[in-house]
Amino acid sequence: MCGVSQSALLSCTDIIQKFPAGLINLALLHPLKKRFEWTDIPSVVKTLAEMRIYGLDKEEDAYEIYGIDKEDGVIAVIRPDGYVGTLAPLSAPEVVETYFQGCLVRV
């Protein structure tokens, strides 16, 4: 995985772990342009999101539907009611932390 997306991913796992376990679910979508192995995925990601690591389906391109460039990516925070809370570029995961600090409590 390339630098920016790897560091964004690890920042997300950091943010998630600052809150009570199970409060925030992580799901990861990767366009799988280059083959990578299960062992390449950071283990913290596997702990948090083992069954929520996805690639693109043959029938539809999620990036096209969501309007996101595969080169850019995005971090999307989705509320429990299925609505988008906020979006952040991969280079700025702190936007996500600010969002969570505004509406969640670390007990």
Added chain:
Amino acid sequence: MSPRDDEETVDPILETYDQERVDTARQLIDFDIKFSHMFSGRIGSEDTGVTGLTHEEFLRVFSEGSGFTSGCGLHYQPSRIVRPLSESNFSVTPRGNPINGTLSPGRRLLNVKLKRYADASSRQLHDG
């Protein structure tokens, strides 16, 4: 997850429920006024003196109405729990119409088909 307060303070997150519903209700009322004017013939090209609608105007109003009927067109305003994109932060804005699924804060996330890496099975995002 909210801490219990000893004083009578209002939970700002609970407040957002009210704010979002009231705002959506207002949008719906405003839309209904527009919609009923449309069918009573008051919307139209007044310059030519012809009361009628262009096809585009009708389509636009109709699709806005469908957004309400289906619940898929709801757009929540910025609040503590909806943070819009700020130009300085985002170098690329999602392209496309939110109705078709483009990500947009305050709008619902469209379900997409994905392939789960763990077992190569076809899954829907909303299932996971």
